[in-house]
Amino acid sequence: MAKSKKQKIVVIGGGTGSYIVLRGLKKHDVEITAVVSMMDSGGSAGKLRDEYGYLPQGDTRRCLIALSEDSSFLRKLFEYRFEKGGVGGHNLGNLLLTAIRDIAGNEKDAVEEASKLLNIKGRVVPVTLTNAHIGAVLENGQVVVSETNIDIPRHNPDLKIKKLFIVPKAKANPEAIKAILKADKIIIGPGDLYTSVLANILVGGIKKALSDSKAKKIFVCNIMNKYGETTDFKASDFLKEAEKYVGKGVIGYVLLNNKKPAAKTLKPYESEGSRFIAPDLAARRVKVIKTDLLDYGNLARHDSDKLAKTIINI
Numbered sequence: 001m002a003k004s005k006k007q008k009i010v011v012i013g014g015g016t017g018s019y020i021v022l023r024g025l026k027k028h029d030v031e032i033t034a035v036v037s038m039m040d041s042g043g044s045a046g047k048l049r050d051e052y053g054y055l056p057q058g059d060t061r062r063c064l065i066a067l068s069e070d071s072s073f074l075r076k077l078f079e080y081r082f083e084k085g086g087v088g089g090h091n092l093g094n095l096l097l098t099a100i101r102d103i104a105g106n107e108k109d110a111v112e113e114a115s116k117l118l119n120i121k122g123r124v125v126p127v128t129l130t131n132a133h134i135g136a137v138l139e140n141g142q143v144v145v146s147e148t149n150i151d152i153p154r155h156n157p158d159l160k161i162k163k164l165f166i167v168p169k170a171k172a173n174p175e176a177i178k179a180i181l182k183a184d185k186i187i188i189g190p191g192d193l194y195t196s197v198l199a200n201i202l203v204g205g206i207k208k209a210l211s212d213s214k215a216k217k218i219f220v221c222n223i224m225n226k227y228g229e230t231t232d233f234k235a236s237d238f239l240k241e242a243e244k245y246v247g248k249g250v251i252g253y254v255l256l257n258n259k260k261p262a263a264k265t266l267k268p269y270e271s272e273g274s275r276f277i278a279p280d281l282a283a284r285r286v287k288v289i290k291t292d293l294l295d296y297g298n299l300a301r302h303d304s305d306k307l308a309k310t311i312i313n314i
Contacts, residue, residue, distance in 0.1 A: 009030050009311070011186075012189075013200065014197070017192070017196060018191060022063055024306075026066070033124075036200075040147055040148075060114075060126065064114055077092055078092065127172065132170040136194065140159055157228030180210060180215070184216070186213065186218065190223075198245045202245065211250055219238075219239065221235050221255065224277060235256055253314060
């Protein structure tokens with residue numbers, strides 16, 4: 001009897017969203033490629049980016065940790081954050097990845113060496129090898145450049161984002177294009193819609209690859225909107241914005257969580273202006289899957305295992 005072919009799954013995004021998806025998928029017998037945003041400019045990763053001129057390491061680090069088969073001390077080291085002294089605020093994983101990049105001499109070899117070190121299941125591929133920044137044009141015409149300035153707005157957070165751009169123009173990593181074209185399923189999101197997810201689509205060549213790919217394209221909608229970025233967005237708004245950049249007719253499935261978190265879980269989010277995203281989307285040209293994807297912990301996040309199982313079963 002012929003052995004069934006492993007599903008090839010590509011996850012496009014960055015930050016905590018990709019971490020959650022990858023952590024669940026690695027438990028299944030699938031081939032995983034994480035295509036990771038290179039636009040991070042805040043915190044430890046942003047400081048190292050400014051000082052060394054290398055691509056930011058934060059999103060790469062999270063994906064490597066998510067896919068790591070090693071739950072030992074080495075994994076904890078990559079997550080460790082210094083609290084004081086000259087390295088206060090720095091994440092040890094970011095420092096280690098910067099050192100590996102310095103020794104390896106280029107981004108591609110650095111990620112491969114880090115992948116071996118952490119014994120990951122799958123691959124982590126930077127979406128671009130160009131050192132670029134994301135920018136946004138707000139509804140009043142104001143231009144904001146840099147991921148951290150959009151993520152933690154220094155402008156009026158009530159202003160909506162009308163258009164995204166990348167400066168300088170960035171060309172896609174050929175490995176990312178190959179993975180997208182060979183994929184059986186492509187997961188877009190969850191995560192900060194503009195800075196973690198759609199930032200990848202703006203990279204030259206990614207939109208065309210998504211359109212050309214025969215894979216099932218699955219958009220995972222967030223559980224909470226984010227004040228200053230997706231203020232008061234409903235699920236339909238998320239899909240509308242995603243299709244604005246990916247192209248209409250490309251996304252075939254939308255995954256929506258339909259379980260509202262407990263009031264005590266929502267309280268800290270609501271104090272920051274974030275709201276639960278109502279699953280208001282009805283099936284149109286896309287197939288809408290509404291199900292309980294909630295992690296019943298203290299944070300309003302997707303459950304890795306529920307999300308992975310839903311993706312596998314599509």
